[in-house]
Amino acid sequence: MTDVYSAGVLVYRRTEAGIEVLLGHMGGPLWAKKDASAWSIPKGEYVPEEESGPEAARREFTEELGLPAPEGEWIDLGEVRYSSGGRRKILTAWAAEGDLDPAEIVPGTFEMQWPPRSGRTATFPEIDRAAWFDPATAADKLGKGQRPFLIRLTEHLT
Incomplete structure (x- = not known):
C-alpha cells in the first residue's frame, strides 16, 4: 500500500457563542448534492522530502481558498491515518486562529473527466x-x- 502525505490548517475563531471552525465544502459534481461528511479542512498532498508539513499546509490553504493562511501561533493537532482508494493517507494538521470572510474565498480548481466516460474534461x-x-x-x-x-482542537482550547 502506497503512503500519501497531506497537510492542512484548521482555522478557528472565538465568538460570544464559543468556538467556530472554518470548513470548505468539497467541489465537483461528486459532492454537489452532499452535505454530511462532504466538508473538509483546507488540505492537500505533499512530498515530505521536498517540503515540510507546515509549508505544505500553508501552500495548500492558499491554493484551495485563494487567501493566505493565518499567521501567529499554530497548534500542532498531530496526524491521522486512514485508507482511501487503495492508498494509506497520512494527514497532518495544525490549527490557527483567524477570522476569514468566506465571501472573499477564491478557490483553486481541478480538472476531471465529466460526465464519466464522456471523453470530455471539465474544470x-x-x-x-x-x-x-x-x-x-x-x-x-x-x-x-x-x-x-476537531476533537483535539476543542480539547486544547478548553
Whole structure:
C-alpha cells in the first residue's frame, strides 16, 4: 500500500457563542448534492522530502481558498491515518486562529473527466463554498477521518 502525505490548517475563531471552525465544502459534481461528511479542512498532498508539513499546509490553504493562511501561533493537532482508494493517507494538521470572510474565498480548481466516460474534461473548484461552524455541527460536516482534529482542537482550547 502506497503512503500519501497531506497537510492542512484548521482555522478557528472565538465568538460570544464559543468556538467556530472554518470548513470548505468539497467541489465537483461528486459532492454537489452532499452535505454530511462532504466538508473538509483546507488540505492537500505533499512530498515530505521536498517540503515540510507546515509549508505544505500553508501552500495548500492558499491554493484551495485563494487567501493566505493565518499567521501567529499554530497548534500542532498531530496526524491521522486512514485508507482511501487503495492508498494509506497520512494527514497532518495544525490549527490557527483567524477570522476569514468566506465571501472573499477564491478557490483553486481541478480538472476531471465529466460526465464519466464522456471523453470530455471539465474544470471544477476545489471547494465550492466555505463556512464557519460550531464544533458539534462541524463534526457532522467533516469526513470521518478528519474528525479527530476537531476533537483535539476543542480539547486544547478548553
